Amino acid sequence: MLRSLSIRDFVIVDHLELEFEKGFGALTGETGAGKSILLDALGLALGGRGEAGMVRRDRERADVVAEFDLPDGGGLRAWLAEQELPAEDGTVLLRRTIDSSGRGRAWINGTSVTLAQLRTASDWLADIHGQHAHHALLKPETQRQLLDAHADAQGLAADVAERYRAWQHILRLRREAEADSASSARERELLAWQIRELQELGFDAAEWGELNVEHGRLAHAAGLMEGADETLAALGEGEVAVCSILRHLDGRLAALADIDPALADVRELLSSAAIQADEALHALRRYRDRLDLDPQRLAEIEGRIAAVTDVARKYRVAVDELPELLAQWQARLDTLEETADPARLAADEARARKAFGEAAAALSAIRRPAAEALSATITDAMQTLAMAGGRFEVALEACEPSSNGVETVEFRVAANPGQSLRSLAKVASGGELSRIGLAIQVxxxxxxxxxxLIFDEVDVGIGGRVAEIVGKLLAKLGEDRQVMCVTHLPQVAACADWQWRIAKREQAGETLSEVQALDETGRIEEIARMLGGVSITATTREHAAEMLGLAPEK
Structure with a gap:
């Protein structure tokens, strides 16, 4: 369950630290007080969409932290361990920030994570039913997803979609092969010739670098030899040899340093220079011995360079892009060869079609009983929601194979006795849609x-006796899990185990939202406000107390 929620600088919230209770809780308050803002903040922590407008005015960023108990069962615990995000103390800490430019970051248990990871973890922790969920129920996609979720068949549905895509891919390849076999053959022949040309060229990036270095050395061999000879003469092979002069001066200064130690540092510098000059002389001799004019080798290298550059120019790529070009051609040739045999593709297509059919049949076998059970459950709920005699049906109709399987899913309803079942999108009025949608969600x-489970004003469009029944349904749901509901209905709020009042206050010219946990007296006052509006009388308070079951005995 949700233990706590910390919100800072989010829309009109400056700073809130909220501690949650188990059971069914009601969040009430005047319209615009910020009730849904709390759920928006929680939704952000759960991986919802973030945007710059969520940051409170003149603040750098919004920060939301939600702490949950680690749910029973090993699903989330195993996933956290796999992601190296262990919850050692039995809690899961989700954090999300959005800065004033709209950029966001996310953490799980103090470790930075991607938004996808945050959403995956959130699926195990909380489910928010938004204000517009009823209208989403009119979409065929939503109806199908809801049935698959109810049947615990989301994994199989995803497998069906993947197998359908694989089947369609092979089908498309086969048709292309049959329709354009001559053109494919010509392209294969050209690619094979081009690939052979590049393979025979044998281009290697490391070799190319060495060739260019060697070419530069051979092309400038005469100049290098002349410079090396001149330097060798100056250092040790000419009439005036620097190395000999330095050695002589080093010996002379050594004798003088014995007389005056003040010359020791100077002598050490001169000795070092003499040693380094000798090392340079020896290294240059070795270099000069290896250096030679080799016109034949130079011609070979220039021929190799010309061959490589000619091919690169021919195919309009840089020399270092030749390996990538070869890989692209080889991949294209592999694809064409794969599609060059329509008979083999037909066999592959048959296998893919069979694999899809098996998965789709398994999905249908799960959907059928789940649809019947859901139909009966919602029909029963309708009887208590002022739709006595109404019926609900999850209809499965066979259709052409698609990524959704081999049947369509449609919610049908007859809101009154004697009416025939028709599509939910066509027959439900606003009030009926609210009641049916609430029944489906609960x-x-x-x-x-x-x-x-969090319900954000999903009880809109109902009232009176039906509102009381909805409140009792939510309270029943709260017996074995945590349920929260943003509501304007006193009948729903009165059924809650605990209640918060959200209100607005002015501070330094700013409008801020605040949350007050209500005790028994506070709940009576809030329920009375919800019942009586501006003018709250003693009778209204008595009615509120009676609804809460707190009226004193007479």
Whole structure:
């Protein structure tokens, strides 16, 4: 469950430190007080979309930290260990920051992570049902995903989609091979010739570098020899040899240093210079012995360089791009050869089609009983939500194979007795859609392992007796997990185990949001406000206390 939430500089929140309780909690307050902002902050910590507008005015960044208990079961624990993000104290700490430019960072248990990792971990921790979830239920994609989630078949559905894509890829290759076999043959022949040309060239990047160095040395051999000879003569092979002069002066200064020690440092410098001059002389002699004019080798190197540059120029690439060009041609030739045999492709296609069919059949076998069970569950819930005699059906209709399987998923409803089932998108009024959508969300959440469920004004469009029933449904759901609901309905709030009041205050010319945990007296006042509006009477308070079950006995 969610233990705590720390929010700093988020929209109109300056700093909040919130401690959460188990069971069913209601978040209430005036419209615009910031109730949904708290859930937006939690959604950000869970990996939701971040943007610069979330940062409080004149602040550098928004910072949200959510602390959860590590759920029972090994799924999240194993994933955290795999990602090297262990939760040694039995808690999971999620943190998210957004700066004023819109850039964000994320952490799990103090370690920086990607947004994808944060979202993966969040799937085990909390599920937020947003204000517009009812309208999303009208989309076929949402209906299919909800059924697969209810059937715990998301993994199999993803496998079906992957096998369908593999099948379609091979099908496309086969059709291309059949339709353009002559053109493919010509391209294969050209590629094979070009690949042979580059392979025979035998270009090697290391060899190319050595060739250029050797070419530079041979091309300038005469100048190098002349310079080396001149330097050798000056150092030790001419009439006036620097090395001999330095050795003589070193001996002379050594004798003088024996007379006056003040010359010792000067003598040491001169001795070092003499040694280094001798080393330079020996090294230069070795270099000069290796240096020679070799017109034949120079011609060979120039021929090799010309051959490489001619090929590079021919194919309009830089010399160092030739290996990459060879790899590209080889990959293209491999692809063309793979598609050169329509008969083999047809066999591959048949195998891929069979693999898809097996996976799709397995998915259908899971979907059918799940659809029947969900239909019955939602139909039962409708009877208590002012739709007595109404029916709900998750209809599966056979269709052409697709990445979604071999059937379509459609939610159908008959809101009143005697009506025929029709698409939810076509027959449900606003109020009916709210009640059916709420029933779907609450009932499907019962089969979820997610320990924290949050409902953001999903009870909009209902009231009276139905609102009380919804409150009891949420309270029942809160018996074995943590449930929170942002609500404007006193009937729903009265069923909560705990309640917070969110309000706005003015501070230094700024509008800020604050949260107050309500005791029994505070809950009576808040429920009375929700019942009576501006004018709260003693009768209203009595009614609020009665709803909360706190009225004194008479």
């Amino acid at each position: 009932m499907t959440s019962r089969s979820s392992d997610t320990p924290t």
